[in-house]
Amino acid sequence: MNRSDVLVDADWVEAHHGDDGVVLVEVDEDTSAYDKGHIQGAVKIDWKQDLQDPVRRDFVDKAGFEALLSARGISNDDTVVLYGGNNNWFAAYAYWYFRLYGHDNVKLLDGGRKRWELDSRKLATEVPERARTSYHAREQDSSIRAFRDEVLSAIGQRNLVDVRSPDEFAGRLLAPAHLPQEQAQRGGHIPTAKNVPWSKAAEEDGTFKSDDALRTLYGDEAGLDFGKDTIAYCRIGERSAHTWFVLHELLGQPNVKNYDGSWTEYGSLVGVPIEVGDGK
């Protein structure tokens, strides 16, 4: 995997505007952002309404993903370029979904919506009409998704990366600081996890840091053993999808999984070990 295989810049997007076979998709933390303005031609995926099972705590299943992409007019052989706000947080989460269901030709717009806006590039409000397709997803790729029992058995064996903020890692906060702190669960982190807040992988304008800077961040500074397999987690698996993208797609680490159950599951389990306090 090479950076240019998985990232495009704003100039690329502008140069390929209107190309057949290229679909821009906005996926934002703030799901109303698209309606205020989006990159011309982009369609919207709502991470909450479109990507979550409405009843069980799980993703949309294969049939649901197929229905979603078909309705958005996305074909199996399209190049899908995802972008969103907040360092591509939710766009990276959607990227992981696309990979999970076997869509190979997917990329992120480096810097996402923030860099686009800070550069004063144009946004449009008209919603494009795309003809319906018949999208066929593959079965979920279990090599990039971790479940709780695998996480428990990974304690002390594999790299565990907790990508929440230091205050959440230590147990002082239970959610990111721009959200109400109203969750009922234990605070802390999975023993042996290293704390590398997800956003450290991004520059202030939302673009990803260089490969060298990323290797230093996770390796030299955080102490990840690049020779071992890795599981990343956060609170509900979205910030850790961003870190999964960095480790698996940018740095080419072979065995990296996202534990999407994350702290809201782990911190509510009975009888599992929890550590509190700041990272070592």
Place this chain on the structure above:
Amino acid sequence: MSNDGCGAPPGGAAAPAAVGSQAIVQGRVTQNGSAVPTGYARLLNSGGDFVAEVPLGEDGGFRFFAAPGTWTLRVLAPGGVRAERAVSAGTGKVTELEVAV
């Protein structure tokens, strides 16, 4: 409001919340007295590390649910605009600030 995801509520600042045990930092970004509707507010901890970010609302507004302590608020907006303010948050308090850029 419900908090079943990591997602921010629509349109910049969260809906008004009961302060209760929250430590809220909120405010508005203005330029020459007018709201700055396009831009980002970032919250940094006392060590200078990024903690959270929200897009500004139509009224230039932002809101964070922080922990008690000292924080830095950094604003980014088109045209290379950058501004920073030190801010203290306390449990059960709403700390208001207006950032003129």
